[in-house]
Amino acid sequence: AYLDRIAAADETIGAYLHVDAGAAMESAEAIDAARAQGEELGPLAGVPLALKDVVVTEGVPTTSGSKILEGWRPPYDATLAARLKAAGTVLLGKTNMDEFAMGSSTENSAYRVTRNPWDTDRIPGGSSGGSSAAVAAGLAPWAIGTDTGGSIRQPAAVTGLVGHKPTYGSVSRYGLIAFSSSLDQAGPMTRTVLDAALLHEAIAGHDPLDSTSIDAPVPVLAEAARRGAGGDLAGLRVGVVTELGGEGHTDGYEPGVLARVAEAVALLEGMGAEVRQVSCPAFDLALPAYYLIAPSEASSNLARFDGVRYGLRVGDDGSRDLDEVMALTREQGFGPEVKRRIILGTYALSSGYYEAYYGQAQKVRTLITRDFTTAWDDVDVLVSPTSPTVAWSIGARVDDPIAMYAADLCTLPASLAGIPAISVPCGLSEGLPVGFQIMAPALADDRCYRVAAALE
Numbered sequence: 001a002y003l004d005r006i007a008a009a010d011e012t013i014g015a016y017l018h019v020d021a022g023a024a025m026e027s028a029e030a031i032d033a034a035r036a037q038g039e040e041l042g043p044l045a046g047v048p049l050a051l052k053d054v055v056v057t058e059g060v061p062t063t064s065g066s067k068i069l070e071g072w073r074p075p076y077d078a079t080l081a082a083r084l085k086a087a088g089t090v091l092l093g094k095t096n097m098d099e100f101a102m103g104s105s106t107e108n109s110a111y112r113v114t115r116n117p118w119d120t121d122r123i124p125g126g127s128s129g130g131s132s133a134a135v136a137a138g139l140a141p142w143a144i145g146t147d148t149g150g151s152i153r154q155p156a157a158v159t160g161l162v163g164h165k166p167t168y169g170s171v172s173r174y175g176l177i178a179f180s181s182s183l184d185q186a187g188p189m190t191r192t193v194l195d196a197a198l199l200h201e202a203i204a205g206h207d208p209l210d211s212t213s214i215d216a217p218v219p220v221l222a223e224a225a226r227r228g229a230g231g232d233l234a235g236l237r238v239g240v241v242t243e244l245g246g247e248g249h250t251d252g253y254e255p256g257v258l259a260r261v262a263e264a265v266a267l268l269e270g271m272g273a274e275v276r277q278v279s280c281p282a283f284d285l286a287l288p289a290y291y292l293i294a295p296s297e298a299s300s301n302l303a304r305f306d307g308v309r310y311g312l313r314v315g316d317d318g319s320r321d322l323d324e325v326m327a328l329t330r331e332q333g334f335g336p337e338v339k340r341r342i343i344l345g346t347y348a349l350s351s352g353y354y355e356a357y358y359g360q361a362q363k364v365r366t367l368i369t370r371d372f373t374t375a376w377d378d379v380d381v382l383v384s385p386t387s388p389t390v391a392w393s394i395g396a397r398v399d400d401p402i403a404m405y406a407a408d409l410c411t412l413p414a415s416l417a418g419i420p421a422i423s424v425p426c427g428l429s430e431g432l433p434v435g436f437q438i439m440a441p442a443l444a445d446d447r448c449y450r451v452a453a454a455l456e
Ligand code: GLN
Pocket: 101, 102, 103, 104, 126, 127, 146, 147, 148, 149, 150, 151, 152, 179, 294, 405, 408
């Protein structure tokens, strides 16, 4: 049924970069046959799903939205792809994304435009916009996204989905094409909180192949979602972050978004939560800090795309030396936003500037983490809008990188601190979905699911 939907609607939506209907049918039929034989099946046997194209998949084209990886078929599976396979899921295809996950609208993809199913003249968010559009349009029941500075939560918010960024280190990064290694995390994008919890449980857990993987048991999340759905939040202490759309900090926030978020807060109060305002002054600096740290790490990570090891190679006709082939390949293989970030990051890391830019940004990162630590003395969760605005029109921000970056205002603090954060739908503004963000202390992902389920 999903393959039929894809065939009928994906030309318009543009969610996928690669669909192999034959392979998907084959793996679905193999599961049916195993079931008929009475074989023991994985917990998610037969569930179809889509993976963001940043996830490396054995033998299946993987581009990270970039021309520089065109034609690359990885020789191995990312840990999360292997775990999903073992759980019995059926891979429908790989979804579109901003090139190397740099962007908030999926317009930086080297391949195609992805449209928001709620209004096809609008963006589906980004960078996991192929995943959000696929689930929102019914082209997959579940999808995996990755979130470095908001790329699961913001696309989920603007397409009316649930999206969760796990605690940093709790889902393996092995086999995710690296953007900013100290921030990257993969997580679920689904229609319901319980679905997100089930998908999250399937990919979580320690992985010796990722040196930042936390050696702790797989968290129990579905149970938290079921408990939360009961709607009893008695005693839960909720902090509304002043710096994220609160008094004196409403610049750039749409009134309709703030109204829906205020209603969600009132609902929490109605379920027994104690609500208070919490000030986190360093959050005002999250945007500049992130846009130094992420490009710095990216400039280092993207050095591996040299025209020799993977994908595209330009000008290798015997008339040029290796340096020229590398330069030509990178010139033609990377898009403008990726080049901008490589240049910014290289500058911020260069000697003489390192202390003033990268070093300073790391200090701000520490201050943001401290604001969270202080807040956890008084509250159990912090809440805010997920995105300051609803989905904007395709093309509206493509010539204005700063306007594009401003979409990440609310999602960046949790990324920089490595803590879990979920976006759950909280109604519509001008007919378009609004997302409500719930942040919790590191490893308390279950709290995000519990509160999100209560609001569902
Ligand atoms: N929009 C942010 C960026 O462009 C976040 C992207 C992400 O989370 N991958 O860096």
